[in-house]
Amino acid sequence: MSYSHSISAEAAVRDDRPRSVLETDVLVVGGGAAGVAAAHTAARQGLKVLILERYGFCGGGAVAGMSGTICGLYLAHEDKTHAPERLVHGFVDQFIDAMDKRNGLTPPVRYGQTFTRVHEPQAWRESAEGLLAEQNVAVLYHAIVTDVLLDGNERVAGVVAYTKQGKLEVRAKITIDASGDADLAAMAGMATTVGIEGRVQNPTMIFRLAGVDVERFLQEYGEDSILPDRITKLITGLNADGVYKLPRAKVFLFPTPRPNELICNCTRVVGADGRELNPLIARDLSEAEYEGRKQVREYERFFKDYLVGCEAAYLNDTGVQVGTRQTRQIVGVQTLTNDDVVQGNKRRDGIARSPWPIELHSGQKPRLSWLFEDYYEIPYECFVPRQGESLLFAGRCLSAEHEAMASARVTAQCFSYGHAIGYAAALAINESIAVRDIKGEDIRLLLNRDGAQLGA
Numbered sequence: 001m002s003y004s005h006s007i008s009a010e011a012a013v014r015d016d017r018p019r020s021v022l023e024t025d026v027l028v029v030g031g032g033a034a035g036v037a038a039a040h041t042a043a044r045q046g047l048k049v050l051i052l053e054r055y056g057f058c059g060g061g062a063v064a065g066m067s068g069t070i071c072g073l074y075l076a077h078e079d080k081t082h083a084p085e086r087l088v089h090g091f092v093d094q095f096i097d098a099m100d101k102r103n104g105l106t107p108p109v110r111y112g113q114t115f116t117r118v119h120e121p122q123a124w125r126e127s128a129e130g131l132l133a134e135q136n137v138a139v140l141y142h143a144i145v146t147d148v149l150l151d152g153n154e155r156v157a158g159v160v161a162y163t164k165q166g167k168l169e170v171r172a173k174i175t176i177d178a179s180g181d182a183d184l185a186a187m188a189g190m191a192t193t194v195g196i197e198g199r200v201q202n203p204t205m206i207f208r209l210a211g212v213d214v215e216r217f218l219q220e221y222g223e224d225s226i227l228p229d230r231i232t233k234l235i236t237g238l239n240a241d242g243v244y245k246l247p248r249a250k251v252f253l254f255p256t257p258r259p260n261e262l263i264c265n266c267t268r269v270v271g272a273d274g275r276e277l278n279p280l281i282a283r284d285l286s287e288a289e290y291e292g293r294k295q296v297r298e299y300e301r302f303f304k305d306y307l308v309g310c311e312a313a314y315l316n317d318t319g320v321q322v323g324t325r326q327t328r329q330i331v332g333v334q335t336l337t338n339d340d341v342v343q344g345n346k347r348r349d350g351i352a353r354s355p356w357p358i359e360l361h362s363g364q365k366p367r368l369s370w371l372f373e374d375y376y377e378i379p380y381e382c383f384v385p386r387q388g389e390s391l392l393f394a395g396r397c398l399s400a401e402h403e404a405m406a407s408a409r410v411t412a413q414c415f416s417y418g419h420a421i422g423y424a425a426a427l428a429i430n431e432s433i434a435v436r437d438i439k440g441e442d443i444r445l446l447l448n449r450d451g452a453q454l455g456a
């Protein structure tokens, strides 16, 4: 077949479409958990809010990355006899209600020493859209932000995005970067950090396995979504014998709200040459996608061959993109330290709390360091950049040390961060306060009025 054709001089014109311009009070870049919560909260305060999202749906890591569950809601206990004890409230309660109405969430499912709730990605999309529509938040999908607009050196006045209509300029009183990747910090030339000396936690390609006899599977392996040590040993042995190439031996498998289905968090995406991949590098991110898909097939083969209940199972789908745990983080006015997490530090300016363990994905087995019957709090100023005006961050790109981030990044907390940062944007605009002058204590008060139960 030949595609030879000639382009006429008339057809080969430059793209001289005029830039479209929009104005809004609050601009939110990214419609993940943090972006949805921030936009919803700011709009509830009577502000005009716009979300720009590069995909055709909300959900980010939870939906495009198919993360699988809402972690970070429950206290952990050393002894496994405890019933689920919920610690985190606020915007996430509304989200859970919206998901429950759509049969989009399981009841609490055991995950080691704590619990999580498994979500269904279609219901996630619809729940976010339902909540945003109730508050008249405008959403532009398929809009990728490519640059920041600066007034002088310091004030971020909005962004430039690219849509199929051409370039779009959005001017905003307050801009919230909820891109997960702190993209705006990079575009504005602000200081950021990347893992430990540029090494980040490994990506994982999550997938759904259909055709599973979930009842037999649970009878054999129990209720814990972290599979027993005997499976870890089996994988290690089969790898050593050269039967399989399964780069992660500790696997997490969750029965979902749909029948006969498991969501599988088990791959550890490394390069073909065995090196850890960094999703901030375009070539690495592309390699992560195809290496991830190869691994998914290898795990599917292993599950069918060896796991009870999976004999007739088959791959349903993978995430829209490889799951990215960690990329860039901002350098904030305050930084959440590893000690803050390990010691369970509480703060008067805390705007979110987290009982989630340090869940560090690097090497063959993810490392879990539990916080038993305890939690830490995350201060507002972890979302306020040291440089720059009228700009806030929300979500996993918070200012945090490496291990602290491996705990603070999960979904329930990202909802809490968005909830808080939506209020910060509203205070900045409605009370004419610079974001750096807002007190975490004042936001905490507002969050408590919404039922966040952060304590006085």
Ligand SMILES: Cc1cc2nc3c(=O)[nH]c(=O)nc-3n(C[C@H](O)[C@H](O)[C@H](O)COP(=O)(O)OP(=O)(O)OC[C@H]3O[C@@H](n4cnc5c(N)ncnc54)[C@H](O)[C@@H]3O)c2cc1C
Pocket (backbone or CB within 6 Å): 029, 030, 031, 032, 033, 034, 035, 052, 053, 054, 055, 058, 059, 060, 061, 062, 064, 065, 066, 067, 068, 069, 070, 071, 072, 143, 144, 145, 146, 178, 179, 180, 181, 183, 203, 204, 205, 206, 265, 322, 323, 324, 325, 394, 395, 396, 397, 409, 410, 411, 412, 414
């Ligand atoms: C493999 C994996 C498994 C996980 N498992 C769990 C789990 O079981 N439970 C749990 O609670 N958490 C889990 N997490 C963590 C959780 O999914 C994320 O930390 C959380 O989704 C982060 O939310 P966020 O809103 O900060 O960012 P994201 O979810 O990353 O959202 C960012 C949004 O911004 C958009 N965006 C990015 N750049 C641009 C741009 N330039 N222009 C426009 N839009 C842009 C993205 O498309 C995305 O929608 C997992 C993560 C991974 C990677």
